[in-house]
Amino acid sequence: MLKDLSKKLLYVSGLLGLYHRFRNADSLTVVMFHRTLAPDDSRWRSCDPDYTLATDRLGESLAFFKHHYNVVSLAQVLASRRSGTPLPPRALLITFDDGWADNADYALPELQRAGLPALMFVVADAVGTTQPFFQERLIAAWRRDALRVADLAAALQPYLTKTWTPADESIGSLREAIAQLEQLPAAQREAVLAPFMAALDDGLRHMVDINELRQLEAGGVALGLHGKTHTPMTVAPDLDAELTGARVALANLLGREPSAESMSFPHGAFTPAIAQQAQEAGYELIFTSVPVLNPVAPQVGWLLGRTGFETDSVVDRRGRFRPDWLALYLFRREARRLA
Structure with missing residues (x-):
C-alpha cells in the first residue's frame, strides 16, 4: 500500500512529469496497440485479453499522451528522417498492429475526439477476411x-x-x-x-476491410505493412513476399501504386539481416517490438523501437485507470538507437 501511494504521490506532485520533460526531450516514443473494444461488443467476450484494451481505457491513454507528449504523425517522422526536420520535444507516435476492424469501429472515433493522428500496420492478406489469425x-x-x-x-x-x-x-x-x-x-x-476448425469460427467479422481502410486514412490514420501473411519473418518461406509482396498486395487492394513507407515485424520477430532486407525493399521506417525510446538527433533512425502495454499495466484491481503506472512504465525506458 505504501509503495502504491508513493507512485501516486510522485505522479500527482508533478515530479514524474518534470523528470520526463528533461530526460525524454530528445526521444521519440512509439506506443503499440492491437485491439480496442467496448465491453458490450459481441467480440469482447472472446478476444485475447493480453492484446485488447477497453475503449474507455484507450481514451484515457490518449488523454495521457496529450498531456505529457507531443503526438506526431507518420508524415512528421518521415520528414525528420528525410531532411532532419526537428520533431517537437517528447514526441510520441501511436501505432496499431494487424488491421483489426475494431480499430475503425472504436479507435478511430477516440483518436478523432482527441484530435490525434496514428499509424496502422496492416497484414495484407487479412484485409477483407472475417476470422483472425x-x-x-x-x-x-x-x-x-x-x-x-x-x-x-x-x-x-x-x-x-x-x-x-x-x-x-x-x-x-x-x-x-x-x-x-x-x-x-x-x-x-x-x-x-x-x-x-468449426469451433474456431465464431461467425463474427474481426479484420478490417477496404472501406474501413479508406475511412481510417481519411480520419488521419496512416497505413503501413505488417507482412503479407502475419508469418514471423524469421521463419517465412518467402521473405520477399512478406516484404515487397505485402506492399504490392495492399496497393492493389487500394487501387494505387505501392507507396507504403513503413512496416512492423509480425510477432516482433526479425534479425539484423531481415531488417536490412526490409530497408532495401523500400521501407523507410521499420518498427520493431524492442521496447526502447528512439533518439531523434541528428535525425530519426530507420529502425525504431516500440513499447506496448496491456490492461494490467494501466488498470488496478479496482478497475481504475492509473496514469502513475503508465508514467512509470513509459518515462523510464532506455533510449537507444537500434541501427
Missing part, C-alpha cells in the same frame, strides 16, 4: 468453452519432437500450445487444427 482464434474458442487445451495437446503430440503435456486448462497452458504450433511447418499446423 489462428492464435487469436484458438484463444477465442477457449474463452467460449468451445476448445479444451488437452484436446489440442493430443492433436499436437504426433508432430512434436519432445513430449509436451499441458499443466492445466489455463490460458497460460493454451499459450504454450500455441507456441508449439508456431514452430510447426504450415502443413503440419493445418493438420493439427483441422478437427477444430
Whole structure:
C-alpha cells in the first residue's frame, strides 16, 4: 500500500512529469496497440485479453499522451528522417498492429475526439477476411468453452519432437500450445487444427476491410505493412513476399501504386539481416517490438523501437485507470538507437 501511494504521490506532485520533460526531450516514443473494444461488443467476450484494451481505457491513454507528449504523425517522422526536420520535444507516435476492424469501429472515433493522428500496420492478406489469425482464434474458442487445451495437446503430440503435456486448462497452458504450433511447418499446423476448425469460427467479422481502410486514412490514420501473411519473418518461406509482396498486395487492394513507407515485424520477430532486407525493399521506417525510446538527433533512425502495454499495466484491481503506472512504465525506458 505504501509503495502504491508513493507512485501516486510522485505522479500527482508533478515530479514524474518534470523528470520526463528533461530526460525524454530528445526521444521519440512509439506506443503499440492491437485491439480496442467496448465491453458490450459481441467480440469482447472472446478476444485475447493480453492484446485488447477497453475503449474507455484507450481514451484515457490518449488523454495521457496529450498531456505529457507531443503526438506526431507518420508524415512528421518521415520528414525528420528525410531532411532532419526537428520533431517537437517528447514526441510520441501511436501505432496499431494487424488491421483489426475494431480499430475503425472504436479507435478511430477516440483518436478523432482527441484530435490525434496514428499509424496502422496492416497484414495484407487479412484485409477483407472475417476470422483472425489462428492464435487469436484458438484463444477465442477457449474463452467460449468451445476448445479444451488437452484436446489440442493430443492433436499436437504426433508432430512434436519432445513430449509436451499441458499443466492445466489455463490460458497460460493454451499459450504454450500455441507456441508449439508456431514452430510447426504450415502443413503440419493445418493438420493439427483441422478437427477444430468449426469451433474456431465464431461467425463474427474481426479484420478490417477496404472501406474501413479508406475511412481510417481519411480520419488521419496512416497505413503501413505488417507482412503479407502475419508469418514471423524469421521463419517465412518467402521473405520477399512478406516484404515487397505485402506492399504490392495492399496497393492493389487500394487501387494505387505501392507507396507504403513503413512496416512492423509480425510477432516482433526479425534479425539484423531481415531488417536490412526490409530497408532495401523500400521501407523507410521499420518498427520493431524492442521496447526502447528512439533518439531523434541528428535525425530519426530507420529502425525504431516500440513499447506496448496491456490492461494490467494501466488498470488496478479496482478497475481504475492509473496514469502513475503508465508514467512509470513509459518515462523510464532506455533510449537507444537500434541501427
